[in-house]
Amino acid sequence: MLSLGALIWVSVRPLLRLVLCTGFGVLITRADIFPAVASRGAGQIILNITIPCLMFSKIVPAFSQNNIGTLGPLFLVAFIYEGMGLLLAWIVKQFFWVPHRFRYGILVAGGWGNYGDIPTSVVMSITAGPPFNSTNDQTLAVAYISAFIFVFFLTLFPFGGSRMIAWDFAGPEVEDEEMREVIRLKRRTVLQIWKKMSSIARRRLNVQALEEDDRYSDETEGKQLPYRTVLSGTQFDEECPLPNTAPGPLSTTSGNHKDSTGTPEDTTPIITVLPSETIVTTSRISYTAHVDTSVPHITSPAPTITHVDTVTQVEPHALRTDNTHAKPVRFDEASSSEPVTDKPTFWKRTFKRARIFLVSLSSPPSLSIIVAFPVALITPLKGLFVTLPNSPIPNAPDGQPPLAFIMDTANFIGAASVPLGLICLGAALARLKVPMSLTAWKAMPVGSISALAIAKIVVSPILGVIICQGLTSAGVIDKNDKVLRFVCIFFSCLPTATTQVYLTQVYSSTGSAEHISAFLIPQYALMVIMMTVLTAYSINLIF
Numbered sequence: 001m002l003s004l005g006a007l008i009w010v011s012v013r014p015l016l017r018l019v020l021c022t023g024f025g026v027l028i029t030r031a032d033i034f035p036a037v038a039s040r041g042a043g044q045i046i047l048n049i050t051i052p053c054l055m056f057s058k059i060v061p062a063f064s065q066n067n068i069g070t071l072g073p074l075f076l077v078a079f080i081y082e083g084m085g086l087l088l089a090w091i092v093k094q095f096f097w098v099p100h101r102f103r104y105g106i107l108v109a110g111g112w113g114n115y116g117d118i119p120t121s122v123v124m125s126i127t128a129g130p131p132f133n134s135t136n137d138q139t140l141a142v143a144y145i146s147a148f149i150f151v152f153f154l155t156l157f158p159f160g161g162s163r164m165i166a167w168d169f170a171g172p173e174v175e176d177e178e179m180r181e182v183i184r185l186k187r188r189t190v191l192q193i194w195k196k197m198s199s200i201a202r203r204r205l206n207v208q209a210l211e212e213d214d215r216y217s218d219e220t221e222g223k224q225l226p227y228r229t230v231l232s233g234t235q236f237d238e239e240c241p242l243p244n245t246a247p248g249p250l251s252t253t254s255g256n257h258k259d260s261t262g263t264p265e266d267t268t269p270i271i272t273v274l275p276s277e278t279i280v281t282t283s284r285i286s287y288t289a290h291v292d293t294s295v296p297h298i299t300s301p302a303p304t305i306t307h308v309d310t311v312t313q314v315e316p317h318a319l320r321t322d323n324t325h326a327k328p329v330r331f332d333e334a335s336s337s338e339p340v341t342d343k344p345t346f347w348k349r350t351f352k353r354a355r356i357f358l359v360s361l362s363s364p365p366s367l368s369i370i371v372a373f374p375v376a377l378i379t380p381l382k383g384l385f386v387t388l389p390n391s392p393i394p395n396a397p398d399g400q401p402p403l404a405f406i407m408d409t410a411n412f413i414g415a416a417s418v419p420l421g422l423i424c425l426g427a428a429l430a431r432l433k434v435p436m437s438l439t440a441w442k443a444m445p446v447g448s449i450s451a452l453a454i455a456k457i458v459v460s461p462i463l464g465v466i467i468c469q470g471l472t473s474a475g476v477i478d479k480n481d482k483v484l485r486f487v488c489i490f491f492s493c494l495p496t497a498t499t500q501v502y503l504t505q506v507y508s509s510t511g512s513a514e515h516i517s518a519f520l521i522p523q524y525a526l527m528v529i530m531m532t533v534l535t536a537y538s539i540n541l542i543f
Contacts, residue, residue: 025426
């Protein structure tokens with residue numbers, strides 16, 4: 001067991017290297033030495049060359065038929081984290097206003113974290129020394145990280161996660177004040193419903209208490225009586241509002257009302273909440289659900305198809321809203337009077353989606369992972385690349401496996417992936433536009449920015465520790481595989497991926513990404529503190 005000082009140092013040391021390397025990217029970008037074109041080219045090198053080489057060089061020696069079962073827990077935890085992030089972002093969206101051009105982007109920001117350079121840098125540094133076994137644990141850790149990276153690419157591109165970013169730019173512009181008003185009305189309705197439900201619950205508890213008192217007094221007199229209704233009739237109707245009500249405009253009518261026999265009824269005013277979608281009606285008061293017709297309907301015609309490098313084609317369809325039912329509408333229907341051609345058949349649509357899926361799946365990082373696993377599990381193939389005991393493949397004249405030079409090349413190129421990725425991360429952060437005036441900050445969605453940062457960097461790690469400990473107790477995660485447990489816990493504290501910045505710039509008609517930048521900076525600032533705490537806690541928990 002490490003001492004407290006050693007534990008803190010082990011947790012802080014990899015983050016210092018991360019900050020320094022990222023800082024170099026910020027400096028050369030601010031000095032105009034590393035322009036956007038160069039950064040984009042470096043990103044293509046990372047995506048197509050260095051990351052595939054790093055994944056292949058770590059997966060082949062690390063995995064075997066003995067530990068291939070760890071892929072199941074890794075994939076499960078990766079999908080859980082993405083689903084949890086989407087849920088947290090959706091909750092933030094319900095209570096805090098979000099710019100119209102970021103209404104789906106916030107979901108992507110919550111679901112997809114930075115699964116590349118940050119965790120690889122930190123995990124490689126931590127597993128390279130005590131309390132881990134530096135000879136094998138570092139390679140094993142990077143191999144485990146490859147499972148998270150594979151899920152990241154699989155869900156973001158082939159499964160269509162990146163399409164949500166394109167949906168943000170479909171339809172006309174909506175002013176921020178309108179978005180604020182929608183959330184304000186939603187919060188007010190939720191608060192009023194909560195207050196009424198709480199009031200009803202308290203009154204019911206009071207009724208039960210009074211009934212219990214009456215029953216007790218009757219029992220003391222030797223007379224066991226059934227429960228009685230204390231508040232009933234008109235008194236209950238007027239003093240105890242019914243549930244599922246919402247405030248609305250009131251209309252009061254009075255006069256002599258007659259029943260079916262013509263007998264005049266009570267002339268007490270009848271209060272009705274409008275517009276009329278009646279849920280519950282009593283003899284005195286009619287309660288109706290409030291439908292706010294003042295909120296404007298938002299229409300979003302579909303933009304043209306966009307093609308992004310290895311990113312799939314996107315066809316975001318919007319909805320036309322009218323007084324009946326919303327239905328999908330094609331862009332050419334809304335903008336042209338010419339007849340619309342027939343829709344493609346089911347098989348054509350299926351073939352097109354399958355082709356897009358396969359094209360996205362054939363990206364170099366995904367291909368390298370897909371190829372590396374069969375090589376790692378098939379002994380004759382693995383013997384061609386790495387030295388194995390009792391290998392069926394004869395060695396080359398130098399005593400090494402015949403294809404060992406490929407592994408040497410992959411290791412050599414893959415070593416450049418992490419530092420180059422951190423430099424590009426610093427360049428991306430340096431180009432983000434930070435509001436410098438108080439007026440600019442007031443116009444920004446500070447509530448949703450802060451809430452998403454807390455959800456991603458504070459709430460998510462707490463839930464991640466609980467989930468991983470639960471899976472360990474259930475036997476899904478091997479308790480003795482300390483590297484596996486550490487990697488699974490560590491991936492719960494990752495900020496939004498900077499990949500979203502590039503995707504937003506591509507899908508945006510102006511090439512800007514002003515909204516995502518405001519959401520990224522607080523997360524990366526908070527990450528340094530929370531990642532140190534999580535690393536120290538997880539090492540102490542595991543060892």
